[in-house]
Amino acid sequence: MVESVEAPRAGAVLTVDLGAVRANYRQLANMTRGACAAVMKADAYGIGMEQVAPALALEGCKVFFTAHLEEGIRLRQLVPEHCAIYVLHGPPPGTAKECFQYDLTPVLNDPGQLHEWRTVAHKLGRELPAAIQLDTGMSRMGIASTDLAALSRTSDWLQGLRPTLVMSHLACADEPGHPMNDAQRRRFDTLREVLPGVPASLANSSGVFLGPDYHYDLLRPGAALYGINPQPGMPNPLRQAVSLRARVVQVRSVCEGDVVGYGAHHVCAGERRIATVAVGYADGWLRSLSGRGFAFVDGIKVPIVGRVSMDSMGLDVTGIPAERIVPGAEVELMGAHQTVDEVASAAGTIGYEVLTRLGSRFHRRYL
Known part of the structure; x- marks a missing residue:
C-alpha cells in the first residue's frame, strides 16, 4: 500500500x-x-x-x-x-x-x-x-x-x-x-x-x-x-476499485425550524444532529447530490441535508452514537455500502462523470 x-x-x-x-x-x-x-x-x-x-x-x-x-x-x-x-x-x-x-x-x-x-x-x-x-x-x-x-x-x-x-x-x-x-x-x-x-x-x-x-x-x-457497471440494471460482474471516505469537521445539535446549508432549502422538522464533512463540489462531489445523496456510518445510511457547498456538506447523523461521530472521524461516501454507480444514480448522472470529477484535494491511497 x-x-x-x-x-x-x-x-x-x-x-x-x-x-x-x-x-x-x-x-x-x-x-x-x-x-x-x-x-x-x-x-x-x-x-x-x-x-x-x-x-x-x-x-x-x-x-x-x-x-x-x-x-x-x-x-x-x-x-x-x-x-x-x-x-x-x-x-x-x-x-x-x-x-x-x-x-x-x-x-x-x-x-x-x-x-x-x-x-x-x-x-x-x-x-x-x-x-x-x-x-x-x-x-x-x-x-x-x-x-x-x-x-x-x-x-x-x-x-x-x-x-x-x-x-x-x-x-x-x-x-x-x-x-x-x-x-x-x-x-x-x-x-x-x-x-x-x-x-x-x-x-x-x-x-x-x-x-x-x-x-x-x-x-x-x-x-x-x-469498477463501473458495464451492464446497467444488472448485477455488476466486476470488482469495485474505488472507495472514498470523508472526515468530519464539526458536529452540532439543531432545533426544529433551523436551517441547514445555503438557500435555506433544508429546514429541520425536529431536533437533529448534523455532521459537517470536508467534501464539496470543489472536490468533484456533485452539487446535484444535495438532499438526494447519502453517506454511511458503520453501514448505517445517513442522508445529505442541505446543499453540497464548495468545500463541505451536511449529514443528518441523528441516532448515530455520539462517540462515533466526532471531529476527525470518517464516513463512507463510496465503498462497501455504496458503489460509484449508486452515487451516480442519486446525482442523476453516470459513473463515468462521478469518477472523472474526483478532485486532486483528496489524499490518495493505492493498494
Missing part, C-alpha cells in the same frame, strides 16, 4: 485498489480470443494513470488508448517500450512529429488528419503506423462513409501509412437490446472491407458484454476496468 504522512491533513481519503483493477482486466481479457487493451483517458478515468498504467502493464496489457496527445506523451513514460499507445483524437494540427517522436499511433478520424499523417510519412521517407476510425452511425469521431468512399476510389489513399487497426465506437452498447448495436456492427463489417486484413476493434466496456460477434481482434475497455 502507498501511504503518506499527509493523510490526516486531508479532508477526505480516496482509496484505489489496483488489485481490483488488475482483476477486472484479467476477467475482460479472458472473455475474448483476441487481445484486450486498456483506455487511460482522463487520467485513467480520474483514479491516476501514473499508478494504473504500470499495474496493467504488469498484468500483461500491451495496448493502451488515450484521448489527447499530451496524455499519450505522459503514458509513454509509464509503460514498456513495446506497448502500443493509440491517441483517439488523432494528431492535433501541427503535432504529427510529436506523435512520431514519442512512438504514439494516432487514430485518424477524418481526411484532414489522414492527409497530415501521410505528409509526415512522406517527409520522413518511411511508412508510419496509424489506426483508422470509421463512423458507423454515432456522428462523433471517425471517417464518414461518404468520405471513405471518396478516399478509397484513389488507389494511393493509404500511401505512406501502415494501418495497424480499423475501429469504430458503439453508441448504445449499455442497452443490449438496442437495434443500433447490430446496425453499427453490420455497417462496420461493410465499411472495413476497404482495409482487408487489418485488425479490427469495436467493443468498448459495455460492448464486451454484447458477445463474441462484437469482439473482433481487440477489446477497448475503459470504465469497466475501474
Whole structure:
C-alpha cells in the first residue's frame, strides 16, 4: 500500500485498489480470443494513470488508448517500450512529429488528419503506423462513409501509412437490446472491407458484454476496468476499485425550524444532529447530490441535508452514537455500502462523470 504522512491533513481519503483493477482486466481479457487493451483517458478515468498504467502493464496489457496527445506523451513514460499507445483524437494540427517522436499511433478520424499523417510519412521517407476510425452511425469521431468512399476510389489513399487497426465506437452498447448495436456492427463489417486484413476493434466496456460477434481482434475497455457497471440494471460482474471516505469537521445539535446549508432549502422538522464533512463540489462531489445523496456510518445510511457547498456538506447523523461521530472521524461516501454507480444514480448522472470529477484535494491511497 502507498501511504503518506499527509493523510490526516486531508479532508477526505480516496482509496484505489489496483488489485481490483488488475482483476477486472484479467476477467475482460479472458472473455475474448483476441487481445484486450486498456483506455487511460482522463487520467485513467480520474483514479491516476501514473499508478494504473504500470499495474496493467504488469498484468500483461500491451495496448493502451488515450484521448489527447499530451496524455499519450505522459503514458509513454509509464509503460514498456513495446506497448502500443493509440491517441483517439488523432494528431492535433501541427503535432504529427510529436506523435512520431514519442512512438504514439494516432487514430485518424477524418481526411484532414489522414492527409497530415501521410505528409509526415512522406517527409520522413518511411511508412508510419496509424489506426483508422470509421463512423458507423454515432456522428462523433471517425471517417464518414461518404468520405471513405471518396478516399478509397484513389488507389494511393493509404500511401505512406501502415494501418495497424480499423475501429469504430458503439453508441448504445449499455442497452443490449438496442437495434443500433447490430446496425453499427453490420455497417462496420461493410465499411472495413476497404482495409482487408487489418485488425479490427469495436467493443468498448459495455460492448464486451454484447458477445463474441462484437469482439473482433481487440477489446477497448475503459470504465469497466475501474469498477463501473458495464451492464446497467444488472448485477455488476466486476470488482469495485474505488472507495472514498470523508472526515468530519464539526458536529452540532439543531432545533426544529433551523436551517441547514445555503438557500435555506433544508429546514429541520425536529431536533437533529448534523455532521459537517470536508467534501464539496470543489472536490468533484456533485452539487446535484444535495438532499438526494447519502453517506454511511458503520453501514448505517445517513442522508445529505442541505446543499453540497464548495468545500463541505451536511449529514443528518441523528441516532448515530455520539462517540462515533466526532471531529476527525470518517464516513463512507463510496465503498462497501455504496458503489460509484449508486452515487451516480442519486446525482442523476453516470459513473463515468462521478469518477472523472474526483478532485486532486483528496489524499490518495493505492493498494
